[in-house]
C-alpha cells in the first residue's frame with residue numbers, strides 16, 4: 017500500500033497545486049521581519065509553554081506527560097456556531113473557552129478526585145461520565161462529546177494493552193526522536209491518523225500527533241526523554257486558528273470564491289479540496305516564515321536554529337491569534353466538525 021507523504025512533503029505538494037489558497041511572498045518576508053525581535057521574548061520560547069499558561073502542568077513528571085496525552089487526544093473542534101453562545105468552563109474562579117475549556121475541565125476533574133488522566137479510568141468511562149467531566153458552565157455543551165467518549169475508550173484501551181497504561185512508555189520507545197514518537201502515535205492510535213487525498217496523492221497533516229510530540233517536549237522542558245534532537249523536523253499544527261492569523265498578517269490569501277464561502281459560514285468536510293489547501297498552505301507558509309527568519313539571523317552572523325523552529329513559531333502565532341481575536345474578526349475560520357483539529 018502506497019505510504020502517505022510526510023506533513024512537510026504534503027504541504028509542499030499542496031502549496032504548489034493550490035488554487036484557492038495563495039502564499040504571499042512579500043507578506044511572508046514582512047511577518048518574518050516583524051518576528052525578528054520577538055524570537056528572544058518568552059512568548060517565543062520553550063519555557064513560555066508553562067510560564068504563560070497556568071492550566072498547563074508545571075512539573076516535569078510522568079503525570080504531566082499523561083496529562084498532555086489526554087489533552088491532545090481530545091484537542092479538536094472547539095469552535096461554536098455563534099460567537100456569543102459557546103461552551104465555557106469555570107475553573108478556580110476564571111472562565112475558559114475553546115481549547116482552554118478542555119484543559120480547565122480536566123483540571124477541574126483532577127481537583128475533584130476523578131483520575132481522568134489514568135488510562136485505566138478513561139478506557140471504560142461511560143458517556144454519562146464523559147458528559148459530566150466535560151460539562152459546560154453555559155447551556156452550550158462541548159462539541160462532539162460522543163466522539164470524545166468513543167476516542168477516550170479506544171485510546172485508553174490501546175494504551176493499557178500495548179504500553180502499560182502510560183504514554184511515558186511511548187516516549188521512552190522513541191529514543192529521543194520526535195519523528196519516531198510521531199510514528200508510534202500514528203501507527204498505534206487510529207484517532208490521530210489525520211490524512212487525506214489531494215490530486216491523487218495521499219497526504220498527511222498529523223496535527224494532533226505533531227502537537228502531542230511538541231507538548232511532550234514542552235512538558236519535559238526539552239530535557240531527559242524529551243530531549244528530541246529532531247524537534248525542528250516537525251511542522252506547525254494545521255488547526256483552524258493558524259490559517260486565520262496567516263491571512264490576517266498578509267502571509268496567505270484566499271480566492272474571492274473561498275472567502276465568500278468562509279464568510280457565509282459554510283461547513284466543509286474533512287478532506288475537501290479547499291480545506292486541504294487551507295491546511296497544506298498554512299504549513300508551507302509557516303515553513304517559509306521560519307526559513308526567512310533564520311536567513312535574517314544568518315545575515316547577522318547568528319545561528320538561531322535552536323531558537324527558531326515550527327513548534328515555537330506555531331505556539332507564538334496561536335497565542336497571538338488568541339490575544340487578537342477582535343482584530344481578526346474580519347477573517348473567518350474554516351468550519352469543519354472533525355476529530356483531527
Ligand SMILES: Nc1nc2c(c(CN[C@H]3C=C[C@H](O)[C@@H]3O)cn2[C@@H]2O[C@H](COP(=O)(O)O)[C@@H](O)[C@H]2O)c(=O)[nH]1
Pocket residue numbers: 064065069072091092093094095113114115116227252253254255256257258330331334335338357
Ligand atoms: N496550531 C495550534 N493549534 C492549537 C494549539 C492549541 C493549544 N496549544 C497551546 C497550549 C499550550 C501551548 O502553549 C499552546 O499555546 C490548540 N490548538 C487548536 O486550536 C483550535 C482551538 O482554538 P480556540 O477555539 O481558539 O481555542 C483547535 O483546532 C485546537 O486543536 C496550538 O498551540 N497550536
